[in-house]
Amino acid sequence: MNILTLAGVMVILFSMSWQLALLSLIPIPIIIITLIQYAKRVRPAFVYRQQELGTLNAILNDSISGVKEIQAFTREDLTMHRVGKQIETYLESNLKALKLMATYTPLYDFAAGLGQLIVIFFGSRLALQGNLQVADLVAFFLYLDSFYQPVRNLSNSWEAVQESLAGFERVAEMLNETPDVLPPEHPIPLLKPVRGEIRFDNVFFRYNPEEAFVLENINLDIPAGKTTALVGPTGVGKSTLVSLIPRFYDVSSGKLTVDGIDVRDLDLHELRANISMVLQDVFLFHGTIRENILFGKPDATEAEMLAAAKIANVDEFIAHMPNGYNTLIGERGIKLSGGQKQRISIARAVLKNSPILILDEATSAVDTETELLIQQALDRLIVGRTTIIIAHRLSTVRNADQIVVLEGCTITEKGTHEELLAAHGLYYKLYTVQQNLTLIPAEDAQD
Ligand SMILES: Nc1ncnc2c1ncn2[C@@H]1O[C@H](COP(=O)(O)OP(=O)(O)OP(=O)(O)O)[C@@H](O)[C@H]1O
Numbered sequence: 001m002n003i004l005t006l007a008g009v010m011v012i013l014f015s016m017s018w019q020l021a022l023l024s025l026i027p028i029p030i031i032i033i034t035l036i037q038y039a040k041r042v043r044p045a046f047v048y049r050q051q052e053l054g055t056l057n058a059i060l061n062d063s064i065s066g067v068k069e070i071q072a073f074t075r076e077d078l079t080m081h082r083v084g085k086q087i088e089t090y091l092e093s094n095l096k097a098l099k100l101m102a103t104y105t106p107l108y109d110f111a112a113g114l115g116q117l118i119v120i121f122f123g124s125r126l127a128l129q130g131n132l133q134v135a136d137l138v139a140f141f142l143y144l145d146s147f148y149q150p151v152r153n154l155s156n157s158w159e160a161v162q163e164s165l166a167g168f169e170r171v172a173e174m175l176n177e178t179p180d181v182l183p184p185e186h187p188i189p190l191l192k193p194v195r196g197e198i199r200f201d202n203v204f205f206r207y208n209p210e211e212a213f214v215l216e217n218i219n220l221d222i223p224a225g226k227t228t229a230l231v232g233p234t235g236v237g238k239s240t241l242v243s244l245i246p247r248f249y250d251v252s253s254g255k256l257t258v259d260g261i262d263v264r265d266l267d268l269h270e271l272r273a274n275i276s277m278v279l280q281d282v283f284l285f286h287g288t289i290r291e292n293i294l295f296g297k298p299d300a301t302e303a304e305m306l307a308a309a310k311i312a313n314v315d316e317f318i319a320h321m322p323n324g325y326n327t328l329i330g331e332r333g334i335k336l337s338g339g340q341k342q343r344i345s346i347a348r349a350v351l352k353n354s355p356i357l358i359l360d361e362a363t364s365a366v367d368t369e370t371e372l373l374i375q376q377a378l379d380r381l382i383v384g385r386t387t388i389i390i391a392h393r394l395s396t397v398r399n400a401d402q403i404v405v406l407e408g409c410t411i412t413e414k415g416t417h418e419e420l421l422a423a424h425g426l427y428y429k430l431y432t433v434q435q436n437l438t439l440i441p442a443e444d445a446q447d
């Protein structure tokens with residue numbers, strides 16, 4: 001609309017007096033220079049303001065989620081100071097951007113005023129010389145306002161565009177990020193029924209190209225329908241190894257196949273639909289316990305949901321909850337104990353009922369008795385399912401069909417519980433230490 005008005009008024013002005021119309025264009029270069037300068041100086045200030053706002057949000061989010069840690073370490077003052085300082089930084093960046101904007105905006109008004117001045121000065125001379133009717137001069141002068149007004153509107157839009165572009169730049173950074181895991185162009189479908197045979201073929205993996213390998217030379221057959229246990233010292237790469245199966249990360253070299261097909265050739269959605277996981281760090285969503293269990297299979301019936309809850313021993317503590325399965329559990333499940341959260345996450349994975357089941361320290365936060373109950377229920381469930389169990393408590397994995405020992409980035413031992421004990425390697429050492437710990441009477445342990 002502004003452009004049309006501008007064009008229309010220009011035509012009228014030039015038809016009334018081309019000399020005056022040309023003169024009224026004199027301020028235009030000033031306006032253009034101002035616009036260019038504006039983009040150059042004000043936009044970076046808005047980008048900066050946007051970054052500071054991002055940092056402020058991150059700090060606030062951290063401080064609110066970590067409120068327990070802050071209290072436990074009595075770091076309230078420090079945190080308040082940090083938040084306060086960031087608020088100030090953000091305030092300053094905001095003021096700086098607005099001040100810059102406020103410096104440039106009057107320049108447009110100045111340019112418009114200059115145009116009017118020029119028209120009055122030269123227009124009145126033309127009128128006095130008799131080259132222009134006074135009535136025409138008045139009309140010209142009135143039209144002039146309709147000439148600068150659209151210019152002003154356009155520059156206002158320009159300001160808004162610049163401000164939005166500053167925000168857009170930040171979003172574009174995110175959108176332009178190439179995902180680490182790309183879906184294949186021509187995915188190969190898995191043969192039904194999915195058997196869940198997994199194979200690591202000379203797999204090397206590192207999180208960053210600059211860092212050392214976390215996994216080296218992994219050759220492992222995980223047979224379909226059997227239970228494979230993964231044990232080893234902390235930080236050795238057990239969780240990393242299982243996270244390669246649903247393609248949370250891609251192998252750095254080598255190959256990982258499910259039912260003989262490279263996971264990179266499988267449709268990501270189909271691959272993940274066939275894997276149930278209980279992750280080491282349990283994450284629950286804000287909502288009810290029912291909603292969290294149904295997350296594994298939203299269209300499950302009430303009976304299916306209850307069956308899954310029973311296997312994971314969720315029903316035991318549900319009885320004490322005021323609203324049963326409809327109890328709200330707060331953000332990240334903060335209204336539950338560690339063991340309760342773990343059991344909900346097991347129920348969620350059980351409900352998903354997929355051919356591959358991965359349990360990463362799934363029962364580490366429950367007592368031995370509950371663990372035994374869950375173990376018994378899982379024993380029934382894992383029949384015919386490819387199951388991978390990661391556990392530090394070796395008593396929980398002794399019945400596995402295959403136990404794999406990871407040590408220093410790679411697999412050092414493989415076999416059944418009996419075979420590994422006979423081999424007298426790391427598994428034997430870990431197992432005997434754990435056995436002795438439970439056998440030593442309390443008085444001796446204090447020595
Ligand atoms: N997202 C990540 N980015 C970079 N390095 C990581 C990441 N996650 C884990 N690591 C590193 O990879 C190594 C293996 O970690 P991983 O979590 O697989 O160990 P783990 O065997 O599961 O240990 P735990 O028994 O304590 O759970 C560690 O040295 C860790 O520092």
Ligand SMILES: [Mg+2]
Pocket residue numbers: 238239240280360
């Ligand atoms: Mg782990």
